[in-house]
Structure formats: structure tokens, C-alpha cells
Amino acid sequence: MQPPSPDSRGAAIRFDHAGAAVLAGEGNHDKVRNGEEGGSLRWLLRDVNGRVEPGQCVAIIGPSGSGKSTLLSLCNLLRTPSAGHVFVDEVEVRAWRPSELRRRVAMVFQQPVMLPGTVRDNIEAAPRLHGLPLPDARELLERVGLFASMAEQPADGLSGGQRQRVALARALAQRPAALLLDEVTSALDADGVRTVEAAILAWRRETGGTVMWVTHDLVQARRVSHVTWVVLEGRIAAQGETEKVFASPPSEAVRAFLAGAQRPGQGEDTP
Amino acid sequence: MSLVTLAWTVAFIVIAMVISLWQKLNLERDLAISAIRCAVQLLVVGYILKVVFGLSRWPFTTLMVMLMWSVAVWNASRRGRAVPGAWWKVACGIGLTEVVTQGLLLGLRIVPATPQYVIPISGMIIGNAMVVAGLLLDRLQAQARAQRDEIRTWLALGARPTQAGRGVLRAAVRASLIPTIDSTKTTGLVQLPGMMTGQIIAGADPIQAVRYQVLILFTLLAAAAITAMTVGLLSYTSLFNAYEQLRFDVELHR
Incomplete structure (x- = not known):
């Protein structure tokens, strides 16, 4: 087990009319947004409002390209909000020291990149950056369903599924208050999915940490989350207790998405 | 002639x-x-x-060197369009290189302190430093693009720009030094360096010419290393913006 972390309480994440845009053509993003320069923006995400309570597990579902991953990257300032605000523990993300925000709010990418060195080097990367006591890499590997002996292997030889598990272990090693998960089980078999889900939910129970979990697997969303947000075309189309959202979708568009995505082979974000 | x-x-x-x-x-x-x-x-x-x-007066010699320095800075910093303030960083790098190498040459009395020595040797040092600085800026940007996924991973783990950019800095400094090291390695085998050739054609003793050439090549190695390190250290964190995001990642916004 991880030693108790000094800030084990989960983070609160709040969106206030938050949006994210990309440039549709040439120009300077900030100047175009502020109207100082001509040009147009294409909005990936518009007018997002909502609150993720400490310790909550929120599933974020929606078709490919609807803005789910963008929503996550606003929470750790890998992307700056183009409109509105995002607050972590009631401090606007731009007011945080970015490195400290990203230490507290960990992110696991869908196709994780392994850092040079061994698996152990990867797991110890964040604790070394932040001067935290080094975690037990072997124990973390076992938690995510890998062999402890893998710690000394070079990280660049791993399969896609192994990378996803190591990336999760690497994120847990930074002792976050929140986890941003982007399709973290997409390269795993059924057995692997169960192990990784269990590891994440156990982490949440032990530390009281917050989870924002992007997934295309609606069954997984129902299995793991308290609350579900449905993102359609860059807007939050539904938001509420998971069972309520699935039982009574608030609109025809949401109902159609939930019905369509549940048929096999549809609505999947296969990379 | x-x-x-x-x-x-x-x-x-x-x-x-x-x-x-x-x-x-x-x-x-x-x-x-x-x-x-x-x-x-x-x-x-x-x-x-x-x-x-x-x-044979110092003010004129200094003026000549300053002129070479300005032209070199102007030329090399054009390579660093994506690096804000590239020109002053290059100016510091090339300036420091000239001061350190020329200081050692004159301070240790390796060459006499006359314009006949100071100006041509400065020309070679500054010229070489200019090429290295331009190459470094170019490599720094290219490496950051090539390693953007790895850099983003470091940032997501909470690395500061100084930490997330370290790999890029190392690769860029290495790449910008390789041409100087390689040409030093093969010198005399592939081509006779210009200065040595010139001295020999002008009738100097080849052994004497070779000694000067060795001196110059060693000086240029030091010059390349000092320039690459200085410009690199001053520039690599400006690949990131105030929110510690990769600058061109933000501009392109994928």
C-alpha cells in the first residue's frame, strides 16, 4: 500500500462556462480570441458548467471527437481555457503553479508515452521531480496487474496494454488528489480491464481521490461511476447520477447516443 | 598576386x-x-x-570585433523565430565565447596582443560560433517538435520547463557540436584548413602553419561548446509559455 499522502483528500473540480477552441486558420490564438486580430476559432468545447465533488467518480462519455479528452486537458492546464474558468479546489487553474497543479491532478493518456529508462524509472519519475519519498514500484506494478519483476525491464519494449498499466502506476506514484483517465483500458483484454478498474476504485476508496474517467464503454461507465456527463458536439448534453442518465436521458440526442453506442461496434473510439 | x-x-x-x-x-x-x-x-x-x-590601436580593433559580432548575431538569430528574444540570447552566447577564448589566448600569451592576430582569430571564432548558434536554435525547435509527446508526458507528471526540456537541450547541444567535432577529426585528411593553406601559399614554414592551425582548431572546439551551452541554456525554457505548455503545441492546438 502507498503510505498515506499528506494531501489525501480528493480534489474538487469546477467548470464555469468553460470552453476550448482551436484556430480555424492562421494567426495568434490569444489575439484572435480577444478580437485583436482577424481570424476564426473552431470550438471543441463550449459553455461547460458543472462540479466534480472530492472523492467522486465521474464518467465522461460521448462520440469520438465530441470533446471528452479536451475536457480533461483543461483540468491540469495542458490546455488553457479559451473561455470561462476551470477551478481546482476553488483556485482557477491559471492561478496555480502549473507543476504543482499537475502533480495534484494526474493524467493518464490513451496512448501513453514511456519515458526513457526502465519501468521503475517511469514509476519513480514524478516522485523524483517533486522530492517525494520513492514509492514501492514492485507493489504498484502488482496493483495494476503486472509482475513485480517487470520493474527492471526497459520501458520502451512494452505492449500497448502494458504501457497503459504502467502509465496508471506512474500516475498513482505521484500521489494525486485527482485522476484524469483517458480511455485507460482501451488496449486491455477483459481480465485486464477488471484488474485496472479494481485498482482505480481501490485507490479512490483508500485516498478519497477524485476520478474523471473518459470512456467509450458505456457498460464500464455504469460499472465505475457515480455521475455521468454526456458530451455531444462539444457541449454537455446530460449530467447527473449515472443510473438516472441511463434510465431517463434528458433529450432525444442523448437517448439516441446511448442507444446507438450500446450496439457492438458503434460509437467506439478505436485508435 | x-x-x-x-x-x-x-x-x-x-x-x-x-x-x-x-x-x-x-x-x-x-x-x-x-x-x-x-x-x-x-x-x-x-x-x-x-x-x-x-x-595598431585598441579602439579600432575592438570596433572591428564588435562589427563582426553584430553581423554574426543578426545572422544566427534569424534561425530562432520561435524562440522569443533569440537575438539577445545569441548575442550573449557569441559574446561570451569571444571573451573567454580570446581572453585565454591573450591572457596565457599564446598569441601576441596585436591586431594582426586578434582580428583574424576573432573572425574565425565568431564565424564558427555563429554557425553553431544558428544550428542550435534550429535543432532546439526541431527536437521539441519530435519529442512533443514525451515532453507532454513530463509536463503531465508535474515537471517544470527546466526539467521537461532537459532532454531537448541535451540533444540540441549535441547535434550542434557534431559538425565541429567531425571536421576537427578529419582535418588534414580530407581538406587542409583555409588558414594553414593560406600561410603555406604565402611561403610560411608548413610546420609553423600547422601549429597555428592546431591552436585555431582547439580554440574553435571550445568556442563551439561555449556558444552551444550558453545559447541552449538561455533558450530552452522559452519553448514553454507562462502556463508551462509547449509553445507551438498551443499555437497549433493540434
């Missing part, structure tokens, strides 16, 4: 222009301009050097 003999060398330019016309390379204009510029620049410098050497 007389001016008449020199005039005959125009034949070489004509050869190049004929090839350009024949193969429709469309380089005649560039060839003519570069030939004229080269001749005029060198002739002017030759006469200036004659005056400066004759006066």
Missing part, C-alpha cells in the same frame, strides 16, 4: 553561370550578386585591415 591575375579568376564565376544557364538552374543572378558582394566585402575589409594594422 596582381590585380590582373585576380581579374582572371572571374572566369570561375563564368563557368558556374554557364552551367546555371545550360541546366536552367536560374541561379545566374544569385551567382553574380554573391560574386560581386564577396569581392567588394573582402576588398573593403582588406583596406580597413591595412589601416587598422597600421594604426
Whole structure:
């Protein structure tokens, strides 16, 4: 087990009319947004409002390209909000020291990149950056369903599924208050999915940490989350207790998405 | 060499222009301009050097070196469009290089402190530093692009720009030093360096010429290392913005 972390309480994440845009053509993003320069923006995400309570597990579902991953990257300032605000523990993300925000709010990418060195080097990367006591890499590997002996292997030889598990272990090693998960089980078999889900939910129970979990697997969303947000075309189309959202979708568009995505082979974000 | 003999060398330019016309390379204009510029620049410098050497006064020598430095800074910093404040960073790098290497050469009395030595050696040091600085800025941006996923991973783990950019800095410094190291390695085997050739043609003892050439090559190695490290250290964190995001990642916003 991880030693108790000094800030084990989960983070609160709040969106206030938050949006994210990309440039549709040439120009300077900030100047175009502020109207100082001509040009147009294409909005990936518009007018997002909502609150993720400490310790909550929120599933974020929606078709490919609807803005789910963008929503996550606003929470750790890998992307700056183009409109509105995002607050972590009631401090606007731009007011945080970015490195400290990203230490507290960990992110696991869908196709994780392994850092040079061994698996152990990867797991110890964040604790070394932040001067935290080094975690037990072997124990973390076992938690995510890998062999402890893998710690000394070079990280660049791993399969896609192994990378996803190591990336999760690497994120847990930074002792976050929140986890941003982007399709973290997409390269795993059924057995692997169960192990990784269990590891994440156990982490949440032990530390009281917050989870924002992007997934295309609606069954997984129902299995793991308290609350579900449905993102359609860059807007939050539904938001509420998971069972309520699935039982009574608030609109025809949401109902159609939930019905369509549940048929096999549809609505999947296969990379 | 007389001016008449020199005039005959125009034949070489004509050869190049004929090839350009024949193969429709469309380089005649560039060839003519570069030939004229080269001749005029060198002739002017030759006469200036004659005056400066004759006066043998420090202010003139310093002025010459400053001029070389300014042109080198202007030229190299054009490579760093994506690096804010590239020009002053390059100015610091090349300036420091000149001060340290020239300081050692003069301080240890390796060469005499006369314009005949200081100006040409400065020219070689600053010229080499200019190439290295330009290469470094170019590599820094290219490496950051190539390693953007790894850099983003470091950032997501909470790395500061100094930590997330360290790999890029190391790769760029390495890449910018390789040409200098390689040319030092093969010198004498592939080509005889210009200064040595010049001295030998002018009638100097080859052994004496070789000694000076070794001195220059070693100086240039140190110069390249100092320039690359200085410009690299000053520039690599400016690949990131105030929110510690990769600058071009934000501009492109994928």
C-alpha cells in the first residue's frame, strides 16, 4: 500500500462556462480570441458548467471527437481555457503553479508515452521531480496487474496494454488528489480491464481521490461511476447520477447516443 | 598576386553561370550578386585591415570585433523565430565565447596582443560560433517538435520547463557540436584548413602553419561548446509559455 499522502483528500473540480477552441486558420490564438486580430476559432468545447465533488467518480462519455479528452486537458492546464474558468479546489487553474497543479491532478493518456529508462524509472519519475519519498514500484506494478519483476525491464519494449498499466502506476506514484483517465483500458483484454478498474476504485476508496474517467464503454461507465456527463458536439448534453442518465436521458440526442453506442461496434473510439 | 591575375579568376564565376544557364538552374543572378558582394566585402575589409594594422590601436580593433559580432548575431538569430528574444540570447552566447577564448589566448600569451592576430582569430571564432548558434536554435525547435509527446508526458507528471526540456537541450547541444567535432577529426585528411593553406601559399614554414592551425582548431572546439551551452541554456525554457505548455503545441492546438 502507498503510505498515506499528506494531501489525501480528493480534489474538487469546477467548470464555469468553460470552453476550448482551436484556430480555424492562421494567426495568434490569444489575439484572435480577444478580437485583436482577424481570424476564426473552431470550438471543441463550449459553455461547460458543472462540479466534480472530492472523492467522486465521474464518467465522461460521448462520440469520438465530441470533446471528452479536451475536457480533461483543461483540468491540469495542458490546455488553457479559451473561455470561462476551470477551478481546482476553488483556485482557477491559471492561478496555480502549473507543476504543482499537475502533480495534484494526474493524467493518464490513451496512448501513453514511456519515458526513457526502465519501468521503475517511469514509476519513480514524478516522485523524483517533486522530492517525494520513492514509492514501492514492485507493489504498484502488482496493483495494476503486472509482475513485480517487470520493474527492471526497459520501458520502451512494452505492449500497448502494458504501457497503459504502467502509465496508471506512474500516475498513482505521484500521489494525486485527482485522476484524469483517458480511455485507460482501451488496449486491455477483459481480465485486464477488471484488474485496472479494481485498482482505480481501490485507490479512490483508500485516498478519497477524485476520478474523471473518459470512456467509450458505456457498460464500464455504469460499472465505475457515480455521475455521468454526456458530451455531444462539444457541449454537455446530460449530467447527473449515472443510473438516472441511463434510465431517463434528458433529450432525444442523448437517448439516441446511448442507444446507438450500446450496439457492438458503434460509437467506439478505436485508435 | 596582381590585380590582373585576380581579374582572371572571374572566369570561375563564368563557368558556374554557364552551367546555371545550360541546366536552367536560374541561379545566374544569385551567382553574380554573391560574386560581386564577396569581392567588394573582402576588398573593403582588406583596406580597413591595412589601416587598422597600421594604426595598431585598441579602439579600432575592438570596433572591428564588435562589427563582426553584430553581423554574426543578426545572422544566427534569424534561425530562432520561435524562440522569443533569440537575438539577445545569441548575442550573449557569441559574446561570451569571444571573451573567454580570446581572453585565454591573450591572457596565457599564446598569441601576441596585436591586431594582426586578434582580428583574424576573432573572425574565425565568431564565424564558427555563429554557425553553431544558428544550428542550435534550429535543432532546439526541431527536437521539441519530435519529442512533443514525451515532453507532454513530463509536463503531465508535474515537471517544470527546466526539467521537461532537459532532454531537448541535451540533444540540441549535441547535434550542434557534431559538425565541429567531425571536421576537427578529419582535418588534414580530407581538406587542409583555409588558414594553414593560406600561410603555406604565402611561403610560411608548413610546420609553423600547422601549429597555428592546431591552436585555431582547439580554440574553435571550445568556442563551439561555449556558444552551444550558453545559447541552449538561455533558450530552452522559452519553448514553454507562462502556463508551462509547449509553445507551438498551443499555437497549433493540434
